[in-house]
Structures are given as structure tokens and as C-alpha cells.
Amino acid sequence: MSEQIKKIYCNNCSCETKHSVLFYKKKREVDEVDNQVIWYEDDSYYLSECLGCENITLHIESTYSGMGDEITVTQFPPKIIRKEPKWLYRIDGDGIFFGDSDKIEIFREIYIALKNNMPRLAIMGVRALLEMVMIENIRDQGSFVKNLSKLKEDGYISNYQFEAINKVIEAGHASMHRNYKASSEEISSIMDITENIIESIYINKLNITKLNIPPRVKKDN
Incomplete structure (x- = not known):
């Protein structure tokens, strides 16, 4: 045969x-x-x-x-519509980047939800994760809107990222309260935004601190 x-x-x-x-x-x-x-x-x-x-x-x-x-x-194994980013192991391997294991667990659970075709749970997880990240970095300002504004004010995110997170949060609200189910394309966009925010706040900051740039040497006149 x-x-x-x-x-x-x-x-x-x-x-x-x-x-x-x-x-x-x-x-x-x-x-x-x-x-x-x-x-x-x-x-x-x-x-x-x-x-x-x-x-x-x-x-x-x-x-x-x-x-x-x-x-x-x-x-x-079930079809994976979104893989974990390759840099996640750096967060998982050293708790100083994410502060505690709860955020790492939620981050991984988001991908497990996506793997098992549960987009609503994944988006709710994204909303919870972003809120925890904001509070860790700028402390709780009393509301999600104030936390997000403070995150931008302190330079953690750009104006573009500020607007993008607002869209993600609205998707989280809609998933919880208005029976919203994101399409595969929308899920991809939401995860692009989320991963970009996490990478900007934790991974890129770490990369900058590791740059070993030699000091400028003054030339003699």
C-alpha cells in the first residue's frame, strides 16, 4: 500500500x-x-x-x-490560532519583569483559551491582565480610565498605544456584557496590541538597561 x-x-x-x-x-x-x-x-x-x-x-x-x-x-492538539510570543520565556524565567506569578499565569491562560476556541474568555483575560500591569507600574488611580491616562502620562505607553488599549478594553466590556464574540482577525489585532504593550513595558525596558555603550571621550584641543 x-x-x-x-x-x-x-x-x-x-x-x-x-x-x-x-x-x-x-x-x-x-x-x-x-x-x-x-x-x-x-x-x-x-x-x-x-x-x-x-x-x-x-x-x-x-x-x-x-x-x-x-x-x-x-x-x-487543538488548532492554535495564536502562539505565545517567543519572549514570554524571559518573563516566565525571572519574576522581576512581571512582579508576581499571577500575571504570568493569566497571560498563559489567555493562550490556552484561544487554543480551545474560547475568544470571550481570552478577551476578558486580556482586560484583567492589562489592569494588573497598569496597577503594578503606576499604582491604582481609582478607575480604569485614570489608570490608563496615568500610564500614558508617565511615559509607559505612546498616544497610539493609549488609543489601542481603549479599543481592547471596549472589546473586554462587550465580551462580558453585550455577548460580543471577536472574529479571528479581531482576536489577532487584540493580541498584537496586548503583546506590544507587555513587550514595551517589560522586555524593551530590560533590553535598554543591558545596552553597553562606551562613554564619549573628550578630544584634546
């Missing part, structure tokens, strides 16, 4: 790639009454290896009675 090749989403490559099917099995579950099938479910299991990065994925295609040719796809 020749090698079976199938296109499957690869979390490591962050796109659909060609996979070699290592193992395949099809299963059917049925409900019968008087030897008549009244309901069925067909599941096709593909244990596969990406031909690019060699990542392993379990891909499941399911069809159900009454749904025609519609195929429901599930995979393990």
Missing part, C-alpha cells in the same frame, strides 16, 4: 501542510430500532506527521446522520 498523504493544519508550521498518514482507522456508531438505523456517526481517524517539521497530529473527520455531506473536523 502506497503512503497516504493528506493536507492537515500543523500547529508548528501555523498553516495547512502535507502530512504523511501513519495510522488510519474508521469507526461507525449507530442507533437501531427494529433493525432500522435511526442515527449514525462515522469517524475517520488520521494519526499523521507533517512532511515539513515532523510534528504529530491526530486529525478526526466526523459525519452524522441528517447532516448530509457536512464534515466536522477535530484535531489534537
Whole structure:
């Protein structure tokens, strides 16, 4: 039997790639009454290896009675729509950047929510994280709006970032109170803004302190 090749989403490559099917099995579950099938479910299991990065994925295609040719796809590990930034390990590895482990845990939980297709929880987590970051750096000014204004006033964020955070916060309010569910594109924008803020306040500040620039030498007249 020749090698079976199938296109499957690869979390490591962050796109659909060609996979070699290592193992395949099809299963059917049925409900019968008087030897008549009244309901069925067909599941096709593909244990596969990406031909690019060699990542392993379990891909499941399911069809159900009454749904025609519609195929429901599930995979393990779940499809990652947003990866953790590579610089997160620097925060996780040394608590001085984030102050305490609670913010690190919330940051990671945001990506877990995204991995499990829970955009509302992810956005609520972003709002909570940003509030904790603001209070840590400028102390609580009594309201979210005052905290954000103080963060800009003290030079932690630019005017552009100030406006961007306002949009993120509004998305958080809408998720909690107005049944708002962000699209994949909106989630990507919200996470771009959030990661940019965290990187600006913690990582870039650390990078600046590590610059070893030699002092200017006065020239003799």
C-alpha cells in the first residue's frame, strides 16, 4: 500500500501542510430500532506527521446522520490560532519583569483559551491582565480610565498605544456584557496590541538597561 498523504493544519508550521498518514482507522456508531438505523456517526481517524517539521497530529473527520455531506473536523492538539510570543520565556524565567506569578499565569491562560476556541474568555483575560500591569507600574488611580491616562502620562505607553488599549478594553466590556464574540482577525489585532504593550513595558525596558555603550571621550584641543 502506497503512503497516504493528506493536507492537515500543523500547529508548528501555523498553516495547512502535507502530512504523511501513519495510522488510519474508521469507526461507525449507530442507533437501531427494529433493525432500522435511526442515527449514525462515522469517524475517520488520521494519526499523521507533517512532511515539513515532523510534528504529530491526530486529525478526526466526523459525519452524522441528517447532516448530509457536512464534515466536522477535530484535531489534537487543538488548532492554535495564536502562539505565545517567543519572549514570554524571559518573563516566565525571572519574576522581576512581571512582579508576581499571577500575571504570568493569566497571560498563559489567555493562550490556552484561544487554543480551545474560547475568544470571550481570552478577551476578558486580556482586560484583567492589562489592569494588573497598569496597577503594578503606576499604582491604582481609582478607575480604569485614570489608570490608563496615568500610564500614558508617565511615559509607559505612546498616544497610539493609549488609543489601542481603549479599543481592547471596549472589546473586554462587550465580551462580558453585550455577548460580543471577536472574529479571528479581531482576536489577532487584540493580541498584537496586548503583546506590544507587555513587550514595551517589560522586555524593551530590560533590553535598554543591558545596552553597553562606551562613554564619549573628550578630544584634546
